[in-house]
Amino acid sequence: MEPIKAGNLTIYPIILDVDHKLKSFNSYLVEDGHSLSLIDAGMNKDEYWNLFTNTLHTFGFEVRDLTGILLTHHHFDHIGLVNRITDEVAIPVYAHKKAIPRLKRDPEFMQQRVDFYTKLYEEMGCGEAGSKQIDYLLNAIEKHKHTAIKAEIMPLDKQIHGFHVIEVPGHSPDQVAFYNEKAKVLFGGDVLIDHISSNALIEPDERGERILSLIQQMDSLKKCSQLSLDYVFSGHGEMIDNHKNLIETRLDNVEIKASKLLTLIKDGASTASEIAQQYYKKIYELQFPLVMSEIIGHLDFLEVNRKVRTEKVDGVWRYYSYE
Template sequence: MHNKTETMTVHKIPLPTPFLVGDINVYVIKGDQVVLVDTGPDTKEAETALINGLNNLSLKVEDVDVLLLTHHHPDHIGLAYLFAETALTAGHAKLKPWLEKDEAHYQRFNEFFRAFLLENGMERKWIEAIENQREKYKKFTKPTALEMELEEKESDVPGLPGWGVMETPGHAQTHLSFYRKEDGVMVAGDHLIAHISSNAIVEAPYNEHEPRPETLIQYRNSLEKCSWVTKVLAGHGVDIQNPSKLISERLSAQEAKARMFLEKMNGEKMTVFDLTKKIYPEMYKKQPDLTFSETIGHLDLLRKSNQIAAVKSNGMYVYEQIL
């Protein structure tokens, strides 16, 4: 009998994206079935690169049996529709409205964020800029169906015997990572990237009566969860050969950054957006959503350790240091 690790080979295909993050890596895993993890955005350049990458492995689009999607961002799901006729498409249950481009879902998300960003000090012009950016991102996907919902499980990943699914929320509420139990190799999407720290992006709750997810705290828990992994095949950049070391560095860096945020508050009462502008005086104009996410994530961390408190006054949340 052949060793599964030897017979099930993983191949990386880099694809261009129009986003600041640069190329995305998608992965073909060849065993008894052909599995593709992620797809790249819906652009002609990415589609050509994906088809050429498959051809280099003596494959065509219709040869893919299973499409696994790590999370809902357009650089990871944009070309999923190409595989709708011939492959099983699988991902997190929360991926469904994003993959199907459910307009009611988009509207509910936008309504949540308008109110949420206003009560955390953001001016309307920046909220409108964020909404416009989201509309642009939608153009990099086409609707398709999620045929199988996956949850955390040590076995039975479709098309991948001997692999498990790990729920790794933080960067996205839909985020899944896939790991081979035999040798600890993980295909991790944007969960862990060597050259940049993944942003713990703020999202609306998926159920109306749930609180907003504290994404940086989630992300830290997800990092700790996979500290045993031996190698990470990342969605961007190079393979990570010593994940536990990088995870430890990222966790320490987040704690140091939270201390920096506290120092920048300098005893003042501040809204999230006030502090965002203070710490990112130029960057917030280009990326108001990501800089806001960074700020509120580290404030969540400080609040969890009882170093600051949030008080709502005149319809707006103000953070202050606990002395």
């Protein structure tokens, strides 16, 4: 792909197209005359490594020319090549401080997450589907142990390599965006994706309490909407040249979906699990954690806007309409 010039930046996109709803896995080499940053590090696959090194070589660079890796968030599809790169060259890896236990796969932190989801799924009335997901999670912790990032991770400050670091939590608690004011570009990771709405995944905070992820995601989108931007470079799909309109659509869609859930509640569905099953049908089982994040997030939205009230009955939260 051809480089893109923006202000004093030259951006070399590394885009691996996939036949999947995410469309592509994107990372970006960004040169500003002083530094050559890699923003996100794609998938841990030979195919991605080849694409990355070919992009470097095509434009006259080597892996050793990199000055740092900047991570937008800790998800596996954004950090894939980090270990492979830092095995070759000792360059700093930067991420939000909340990403560190996640990237290191800190055992204590991982256990705290398991406890959090166990309690959450019980309280949301998920039964069998919830226990299955916990088994899956326990398995995944074991299976993905080796993917922990080996290099020391430097917590991001307010500025890095000419970018303002903007906290945009919601999709994940550690999600940041890198903003270059002069070039009018934002590297947003998964805060805003052109072709799909980014999931606001349910996560615990440091104390193990549930974060209101969707509310956070909406605030983060509003924050991005204020920025003067020509382009948003996302973690997936095409680059975005109309961020304000797209953000408005995403925010409107939350209200539309929430009002559909409110109808289900008025019709008698009361636990998050019941609402999820009625809304998502078969997808409830197939994409359980995503579905529960969506439903709980939109129920939070209804609750914050005083459309529903909650009551815990026999350890399970029930949602009731005020009307």
